[in-house]
Amino acid sequence: MKLKLRIWRQKNAQSQGRFETYTAENVNPHMSFLEMLDVVNEDLLGKGIDPIAFDHDCREGICGACSLMINGEAHGPGRGVTACQLHMRVFKEGDEITVEPWRARPFPVVRDLVVDRSSFDRIIQAGGYISASTGGVPDANAIPIGKPFADKAMDAAACIGCGACVAACPNASAMLFVAAKVSHLALLPQGRIEAKPRVSAMIQSMDNEGFGNCTNHFECEAACPKEINADFIARMNREYLQTKICPEVS
Amino acid sequence: MAVTGLMMFGFILGHLAGNLLIYAGPDTFNAYAKKLQSLGEFLWVARCILLTALLFHVLSAIQLTFENRKARPIGYRRYDPEVTTYAARTMMLSGIILTAFIVYHLLHFTFRLTHPEVSNLHDARGNHHVYAMVVQSFRQWPVAVAYIAAMVPLCLHLSHGISSAFQSLGLQNNRLLPVFKNAARGIALLIFVGYASIPAACLSGLIQYTAGRTP
Ligand code: HEM
Ligand code: FES
Numbered sequence: 001m002k003l004k005l006r007i008w009r010q011k012n013a014q015s016q017g018r019f020e021t022y023t024a025e026n027v028n029p030h031m032s033f034l035e036m037l038d039v040v041n042e043d044l045l046g047k048g049i050d051p052i053a054f055d056h057d058c059r060e061g062i063c064g065a066c067s068l069m070i071n072g073e074a075h076g077p078g079r080g081v082t083a084c085q086l087h088m089r090v091f092k093e094g095d096e097i098t099v100e101p102w103r104a105r106p107f108p109v110v111r112d113l114v115v116d117r118s119s120f121d122r123i124i125q126a127g128g129y130i131s132a133s134t135g136g137v138p139d140a141n142a143i144p145i146g147k148p149f150a151d152k153a154m155d156a157a158a159c160i161g162c163g164a165c166v167a168a169c170p171n172a173s174a175m176l177f178v179a180a181k182v183s184h185l186a187l188l189p190q191g192r193i194e195a196k197p198r199v200s201a202m203i204q205s206m207d208n209e210g211f212g213n214c215t216n217h218f219e220c221e222a223a224c225p226k227e228i229n230a231d232f233i234a235r236m237n238r239e240y241l242q243t244k245i246c247p248e249v250s
Numbered sequence: 251m252a253v254t255g256l257m258m259f260g261f262i263l264g265h266l267a268g269n270l271l272i273y274a275g276p277d278t279f280n281a282y283a284k285k286l287q288s289l290g291e292f293l294w295v296a297r298c299i300l301l302t303a304l305l306f307h308v309l310s311a312i313q314l315t316f317e318n319r320k321a322r323p324i325g326y327r328r329y330d331p332e333v334t335t336y337a338a339r340t341m342m343l344s345g346i347i348l349t350a351f352i353v354y355h356l357l358h359f360t361f362r363l364t365h366p367e368v369s370n371l372h373d374a375r376g377n378h379h380v381y382a383m384v385v386q387s388f389r390q391w392p393v394a395v396a397y398i399a400a401m402v403p404l405c406l407h408l409s410h411g412i413s414s415a416f417q418s419l420g421l422q423n424n425r426l427l428p429v430f431k432n433a434a435r436g437i438a439l440l441i442f443v444g445y446a447s448i449p450a451a452c453l454s455g456l457i458q459y460t461a462g463r464t465p
Contacts, residue, residue, distance in 0.1 A: 006327075019327065072330030098328045105321050170331065170339065171318035212321030213314050215341065216414040217334035230417075231424035238420025 001027040001088065004096045005040065007052055010109050013116075017109065019098075029089035033076060034059060034066060036088050053112040061085040061225060064160030067167070068113055069100040074164035074223040082162065082225040102163050104172035106209040117163050119209040120177065126205035127198035128181045130191050149187050156184035158226040168223030171212030176220035178206050179232035186239060196243045203240055251314065252415035254307035259412060261300055262404075266444045272457065276381035280373050283380040308349065315342055337410040344403035351400040358387065365393075385459035388452030397449040405442035409435045 003024045010017030024040050031039070034056050041051035057065035066083040070076030076086045091097065101109050106119035157180075165176035182199050185191030191198075214233060221230040268286075272279045286293060337344070354364070362369035368386035371379035388394040412434035416422045422430055451457040 069326060069328075072326060072328035073332065100326055100328070103322050103324055103326055105323055168331075170334065172321035173318075210321055212318040214418070215314065215318070215338065216410075216417045217331070217338050219331050219334055222332040229424050231422070231427065234417050234420045234422040234427075236420070237418055241420055 001029065001091065001093050003027055003036075003091060003094070006096065006098045007113070008100045008109075009052070009112055010101075012111055013108055017112075027088050027091075029087065031088045032059065032084055033068070033070065033086040033088065034084045053110075053114050055114050056084060059084040062160060064162035067102050067115060067117075067162055067164070069098075069102060069167055071098055074102070074167040075162075075225050079222070080225055080227045082160075085225075102167035104163075104166045104211065106172075106174075106211055107163060107166065115163075117161070119211075120161050120163065120174075122209065123174070123178060123202055123205045124181065127194070127201035128185070130185060130194060132190075143189050145188060153184045153187040156180045156187065156228065156232055159184070159224075159228055160226060162225065164223045164225060165220035165228075166211065168219040169212065169214075170217055170219060171215060173214045173220070174206050174209075174211040175214040175233045175236070176224060176228060176230060178202050179230075179236035180228050182236045182239065183232045186235075195239065196247060199236060199239045200243055203236075251307065251310045252418040254303040254310070255411050255415050257303040258300065258307065259408065259415075262408070262441060266441060269448060270444060272381065272384060272448055273451075276373060276379070276459070279381045279384075280375070280377045280379060284377045287378075304352070308345070311342060311345055335410060337406040338414070341407060341410060344407040347400065347403040348407060351403075354396075355400075358393075359383070365390075382459050384448070385452045385457055388449040391453060394449035394453040398446045401442050401446045404445070405438045407438075408441060409438035412437060 001024075005022045005024055006019050007022060008017055009020045022040055022044070024036055025043075027036050027039070034054070037052060037054060044051050055065045055067050057063040059066075061082040061084060064082075066075075068075065068083040070083065070086070075081055075083045077090055078086065099113060101107075101113045102115045102117075107115040107117055110116050159177060159180035161177065163174075163177070166172055166174050169175075182195075182202055185198065186195040216230075218230050220233075221228065268282060271282050289296075331339075358364045359369075362383070365383070365387050369383045371382045373379045373381070388397070413422075413427070413430040414434075416430050417427070448457075
């Protein structure tokens with residue numbers, strides 16, 4: 001396949017970026033989107049042009065590093081896939097593909113398609129953990145947990161923190177990410193103890209980072225490579241309101 | 251946003267129920283209007299609550315819009331949303347049109363400034379002839395058309411707003427969500443049909459006012 005790529009190039013955080021057009025020749029339909037970019041980069045290096053910078057690590061859809069806005073969709077077309085798991089067979093000969101970095105004020109561009117997502121780390125630092133005193137490893141089944149709760153907590157814990165929810169949201173809101181992180185802990189007895197201070201602190205941190213507000217478009221859910229349900233946002237809103245109304249009762 | 255929106259939604263339902271009494275004829279309708287007026291202080295309390303709700307709703311809408319714009323200073327060259335609706339994306343636009351409509355509507359029927367010639371009649375019992383005011387206003391097609399047209403943004407606003415409010419308040423889960431979404435659309439459509447039917451009925455002559463009573 002031969003494809004036309006329109007890619008955002010930006011030297012560093014300070015410089016002004018612009019779109020550049022490249023042609024990708026001999027694209028194999030079995031390649032992943034990132035492998036296609038690797039091939040384009042080989043070609044650019046040969047021509048003495050700086051390769052396109054993009055984030056990646058596991059390339060198997062579990063780390064959350066890859067972060068590309070492909071043809072106006074976070075992680076490109078298709079439900080439940082990361083850019084690294086997106087295969088070139090979804091495109092066809094002669095397609096034009098626009099590739100942009102995630103766009104949000106709390107995700108500043110570092111270079112080309114790479115953005116700085118440390119705002120997510122700071123939200124986690126604000127409360128996305130449980131305080132455990134050190135000691136022996138607790139017995140695996142010492143605390144019984146109902147299957148529905150364990151399942152639901154696992155659904156939320158599937159979040160890989162890639163930021164597609166923010167990228168896809170018309171308001172650049174991080175509600176789905178924060179809701180998943182709040183919920184996977186709050187649904188389990190170990191995390192329940194700190195649930196109230198956690199939800200307040202994490203939402204406060206999210207607002208301080210400058211993410212937008214949720215107006216319930218549900219684009220986050222559609223873009224999420226782990227198909228996390230926006231139901232968790234309602235859950236978090238409920239927990240937040242309860243915390244505001246009666247902070248003591250758990 | 252959600253609380254004030256739902257308060258106004260409650261009003262919209264009550265107001266519709268009252269307005270539909272127009273189909274019961276002039277006597278019932280005028281008596282209903284008189285009853286409302288006779289509430290005195292309560293009427294003012296309700297008006298103040300609604301006005302405050304509207305004010306907070308609009309102020310938070312403005313704040314929301316500015317914050318959301320600020321959260322994405324550089325937009326995408328290509329952005330293809332997958333699931334959001336026209337109604338959800340135009341909440342601010344439908345809200346602005348509604349504000350304009352509310353102002354006109356109050357000038358028309360509450361302050362009776364826009365059509366004084368038909369607005370100050372009295373019926374045989376000496377009550378304010380609200381029925382005559384409504385029917386004769388809507389005999390003028392630009393007025394009727396404006397009212398019907400204004401119900402379109404109301405319908406759109408509520409079709410997203412009602413279920414959105416339940417999501418914002420956390421009163422929803424993945425089983426209820428589709429129910430709320432469809433119910434919100436259904437209710438919004440019913441509200442549109444209910445409200446728009448009144449000017450339509452007056453314009454088409456289905457509801458008529460034959461003068462004969464002296465002003
Ligand atoms: C007829 C009166 C109105 C009613 C019944 C109404 C109802 C609602 C409801 C129920 C919501 C959902 C709240 C939430 O999700 O938290 C909402 C949201 C909203 N309203 Fe209104 N509203 C009215 C007038 C207005 C006006 C006059 C404006 C603006 C000038 C406005 C702008 C907005 C905006 C921007 C939103 C948030 C957008 C979103 O949730 O996607 N509304 N409204
Ligand atoms: S590179 Fe790890 S999820 Fe895509």
